[in-house]
Amino acid sequence: MDEPDRPRPSGDAASRLAGEDLGPYSQAELDDRIALLNAEIARVKAHRDKAAAHRAAADALFGQSAAGKGGG
Known part of the structure; x- marks a missing residue:
């Protein structure tokens, strides 16, 4: 599952490269x-497109408005 609010770790592979x-x-x-x-770029793009x-x-299925609402 995506976790967009998590910061990217410092020193990740792309930064080192x-x-x-x-x-x-x-x-x-x-x-x-x-x-x-x-x-690797093709693999990342494929993953992004799948996500x-x-x-x-x-x-x-659930409606866009449900995506922004917090569950109880």
Whole structure:
């Protein structure tokens, strides 16, 4: 289940990747890295789309106004 109110942990994988020195990598290694990152982007997008579809189905079933109301 989504937990949008939780802060993203500091030092997560994306943050570590963004700060990594790419100097030591060869062109072939960089090409491999790009391929892996593109595959991860596709995986994340697929998960996002699945979550959006799940949310849309829930909104259709229960109504959008129910999403913002707290349960008792």
